[in-house]
Amino acid sequence: MERPGRLLLQSELRVRNAAYDVSLSRSLLTWKRRAASPVYHPFRPSVCHSVPVSEIISVREEEEENGSRQRDDGSWKKIREREGKDCRQAFTVLYVERCQQHRWRCAEVTFTCSDEAVCQHWVSSIREQLASNTSRPKNLLVYINPYGGKRQGKRIYEQKVAPLFTQAGISTSVIVTEYANHARDHLKMEAELKKFDGVVCVGGDGMFSEIIHGLIWRTQIDCGIDPNSPEEALSPCSLRIGIIPAGSTDCICFATVGTNDPVTSALHIIVGDSQPLDVCSVHHNSMFLRYSVSLLGYGFYGDVLSDSERKRWMGPARYDFSGLKMFLTHHYYEGTVSYLPARGIIGTPRDATRCRSGCVICQHNGQLNSERSEKYEMDEASDSESSGEWRTIRGKFLAINAASMSCACPRSPKGLSPAAHLADGTTDLILVRKCSRFNFLRHLLRHTSKDDQFDLTFVEVHRVRRFRFMPRHCQSDSDLELDLHENSKRQIFSQICKDHPACGCAPAYSSWNCDGEILTHTAIDVRVHCQLIKLFARGIEELPVFEDLTNPCAI
Ligand SMILES: CCCCCCCCCCCCC/C=C/[C@@H](O)[C@H](COP(=O)(O)O)NC(=O)CCCCC
Ligand SMILES: Nc1ncnc2c1ncn2[C@@H]1O[C@H](COP(=O)(O)OP(=O)(O)O)[C@@H](O)[C@H]1O
Numbered sequence: 001m002e003r004p005g006r007l008l009l010q011s012e013l014r015v016r017n018a019a020y021d022v023s024l025s026r027s028l029l030t031w032k033r034r035a036a037s038p039v040y041h042p043f044r045p046s047v048c049h050s051v052p053v054s055e056i057i058s059v060r061e062e063e064e065e066n067g068s069r070q071r072d073d074g075s076w077k078k079i080r081e082r083e084g085k086d087c088r089q090a091f092t093v094l095y096v097e098r099c100q101q102h103r104w105r106c107a108e109v110t111f112t113c114s115d116e117a118v119c120q121h122w123v124s125s126i127r128e129q130l131a132s133n134t135s136r137p138k139n140l141l142v143y144i145n146p147y148g149g150k151r152q153g154k155r156i157y158e159q160k161v162a163p164l165f166t167q168a169g170i171s172t173s174v175i176v177t178e179y180a181n182h183a184r185d186h187l188k189m190e191a192e193l194k195k196f197d198g199v200v201c202v203g204g205d206g207m208f209s210e211i212i213h214g215l216i217w218r219t220q221i222d223c224g225i226d227p228n229s230p231e232e233a234l235s236p237c238s239l240r241i242g243i244i245p246a247g248s249t250d251c252i253c254f255a256t257v258g259t260n261d262p263v264t265s266a267l268h269i270i271v272g273d274s275q276p277l278d279v280c281s282v283h284h285n286s287m288f289l290r291y292s293v294s295l296l297g298y299g300f301y302g303d304v305l306s307d308s309e310r311k312r313w314m315g316p317a318r319y320d321f322s323g324l325k326m327f328l329t330h331h332y333y334e335g336t337v338s339y340l341p342a343r344g345i346i347g348t349p350r351d352a353t354r355c356r357s358g359c360v361i362c363q364h365n366g367q368l369n370s371e372r373s374e375k376y377e378m379d380e381a382s383d384s385e386s387s388g389e390w391r392t393i394r395g396k397f398l399a400i401n402a403a404s405m406s407c408a409c410p411r412s413p414k415g416l417s418p419a420a421h422l423a424d425g426t427t428d429l430i431l432v433r434k435c436s437r438f439n440f441l442r443h444l445l446r447h448t449s450k451d452d453q454f455d456l457t458f459v460e461v462h463r464v465r466r467f468r469f470m471p472r473h474c475q476s477d478s479d480l481e482l483d484l485h486e487n488s489k490r491q492i493f494s495q496i497c498k499d500h501p502a503c504g505c506a507p508a509y510s511s512w513n514c515d516g517e518i519l520t521h522t523a524i525d526v527r528v529h530c531q532l533i534k535l536f537a538r539g540i541e542e543l544p545v546f547e548d549l550t551n552p553c554a555i
């Protein structure tokens with residue numbers, strides 16, 4: 001809880017029928033009920049509320065007319081607290097209220113007072129404080145995927161989000177996408193980004209992926225950096241991105257906010273939160289393929305995604321269906337994984353601590369990584385390769401997953417890698433070796449309980465800053481044409497086998513699930529770019545354990 005600091009305003013105002021001492025500092029708005037009598041009353045505790053100014057959404061004047069008051073947005077509202085001729089002026093403060101499970105709601109309190117000048121002074125003082133907060137967005141570019149999740153993106157935005165933006169005085173340019181990659185290409189080539197303070201994505205992880213591809217690409221071009229090069233240090237994007245969850249998994253929203261709730265996300269955007277996020281670039285033979293911020297998964301999660309794409313008509317339930325199917329199919333894949341362990345950083349994937357709002361591990365490791373990236377070329381390209389820092393693991397795997405964040409989602413509230421960090425410049429490489437169906441089920445089930453999914457002999461996890469994967473059957477560049485030909489034959493064949501698991505023929509290749517998009521290449525080179533993008537979020541907040549003694553209400 002913030003300390004109140006020097007008071008800017010202090011008045012006696014009324015809330016409903018009761019008198020309150022109301023004060024405003026640069027950091028806090030506080031209203032404390034006045035005791036009716038100076039005698040201590042054990043059954044009527046003094047009621048005191050305080051709201052950080054940074055969490056005030058807006059202030060609204062109420063104008064009285066014929067016994068009712070008219071809001072300055074034009075709508076009408078009976079004022080219950082009017083109880084005396086002298087109590088005529090009123091204003092309403094809208095602010096963030098925390099509910100269960102990291103949800104935020106917009107609450108409001110109406111103050112009345114007898115003096116119009118006092119009322120005006122309050123309204124203008126609060127507005128001044130809000131205006132002085134430069135991290136709040138004023139103009140947003142909004143992209144809506146009308147086909148994501150349960151196809152509710154447009155409705156969610158119009159009914160739950162747009163009214164809040166209007167109340168907060170945010171203006172918007174809204175684009176409802178008409179085809180896949182519409183948002184990406186608009187950001188890459190057309191959008192007048194200078195006009196905006198941020199971009200809002202209404203959709204799922206796939207839609208978010210479009211947005212970051214457009215934004216990262218555009219930023220590199222504007223900075224004269226080749227976005228295709230696997231060795232370039234990429235330039236961070238200045239525009240923040242807000243995610244209004246309207247997809248099927250919405251893992252990126254869940255893992256950065258703690259809940260998939262459009263109103264909570266809208267409020268994080270309004271108050272101007274900022275959360276840096278690591279981004280992995282994925283290359284194949286030095287050719288850029290995609291970026292990833294959450295899961296890069298080969299084997300199980302790749303197969304679930306490929307299978308589920310054919311069942312989009314089922315909506316989000318397609319993942320449950322394909323998940324069960326792929327679990328029963330139980331394919332394993334042979335290949336070689338090599339990785340550069342993250343060195344000098346704090347934290348391991350087996351830590352009990354979690355990445356939470358204001359995470360010190362992200363701050364420490366982020367600082368370390370930005371210092372390193374300044375001398376990147378020398379460090380990475382020459383040192384690491386030749387000094388034999390790369391480690392190699394060959395084997396048969398049910399799943400190879402790289403989690404750049406916890407990947408928490410409603411299916412698995414702790415995620416694929418519960419101790420992963422949002423902005424530490426690393427990804428957690430999880431290798432699940434070939435094992436029995438029973439053991440794989442034990443591993444999967446542990447994602448949904450308190451048990452450690454890594455504490456199994458066939459599972460290993462490494463915190464890395466770069467990794468490569470090469471499937472066993474992969475051929476050199478010169479054989480590419482033959483490989484592609486073979487591949488397409490194999491894909492047809494493996495499809496038959498997947499559909500007829502009784503034949504016992506396992507496919508040679510899986511595909512990569514890259515934040516919910518299928519990658520066409522299997523041999524990949526992945527590099528983490530520390531804090532390349534920023535979200536309108538603050539990370540998952542630690543739930544309060546006990547009353548804070550610094551709360552001015554408690555003094
Ligand atoms: C028998 C109990 C099994 C429980 C297993 C639970 C493990 C779930 C971990 C899920 C991690 C999900 C990581 C996020 C992936 C998304 O990016 C991706 C696309 O999302 P969207 O665009 O919103 O559709 N979703 C998936 O790949 C779905 C994976 C589902 C796996 C069952
Ligand atoms: N107007 C559109 N028509 C068809 N596909 C679209 C459209 N807009 C975006 N997409 C694509 O839809 C896919 C899924 O989007 P997403 O919002 O992540 O939903 P879901 O979570 O259900 O997968 C993404 O690959 C995205 O590129």
Ligand SMILES: [Ca+2]
Pocket residue numbers: 278404405420421422423424425426427
């Ligand atoms: Ca990370």
